[in-house]
Amino acid sequence: MTPASPTTPPGPGPDPADPVDLDPADPADLVPADPAEADLRAAFARAALDVTPGPVPLAAVRRAGRSRRRSRTTALSALSVLAVATAVAAVVALTPVRPSPPLPGPATTPSTAVPTASHAAPPTQVPAPPPAPSPVRVVARGERVNAGKGWTVWLTEEGKHWSGPDGYENVRSVTDGNVDTGEPGVSHQSEGDATRIFHSGLYYGTRTAGRVELTGAGGRRTVATLLELPGRPGWGVWYASTGPEDQAPGLALYDRAGQLLAELPPM
Known part of the structure; x- marks a missing residue:
């Protein structure tokens, strides 16, 4: 480190009654007034210049991008398949299904029905035909x-x-x-x-x-x-x-x- 400069007696300070006039464009206004702080800033600047940045991980960035695109494509494909399946189900539900004609099978012997007790309906009253007109x-x-x-x-x-x-x-x-x-x-x-x-x-x-x-x-x-x-x-x-x-x-x-x-x- 640079040896500290000999201490100089402080000069007359600013008059508190005078307004502070800082001009950002003036380099003199950006230098801290404390010499110790100035030396510290200079040491940090030299250490930063000695640091060499590492290479950018481009391959990892590309892999991450492809992974995100595949995930988005898979999600969109799943949504499309679900929409098509829903439409097909709606069409199938609206399409009438005609029963197939029964296939001919072997003749079966009709079973003998067991008569059960029931109330027979009264015979229908058939009106008598009108009498033939007299000749x-x-x-x-x-x-x-x-x-x-x-x-x-x-x-x-x-x-x-x-x-x-x-x-x-x-x-x-x-x-x-x-x-x-x-x-x-x-x-x-x-x-x-x-x-x-x-x-x-x-x-x-x-x-x-x-x-x-x-x-x-x-x-x-x-x-x-x-x-x-x-x-x-x-x-x-x-x-x-x-x-x-x-x-x-x-x-x-x-x-x-x-x-x-x-x-x-x-x-």
């Missing part, structure tokens, strides 16, 4: 019925009445004793011209008349219309129209079950 038209006393082609028919307690296109009226009585209403029977009257024949008559001796049928030339059949007064008096009137070739057909009276009650052969 007989019930008309009031003296009610005029249009039979077509200018012909008109009506009934009274006396019997059958009818009139033709010329307006001439006829009657066939059931009360004059010429008709036996105690036995099923049928009568026949016909009028017409070269184009059309009007047939009519009485049926009697039954309260279940179902059909009067005319059989003409070649077996041609015509079903007549039936009229009765209210209360089923046991007789009624039938009428029908045919071509001129069936002027004298055969007649048959059937009940509502289709059973033949009476017939009148062709003339």
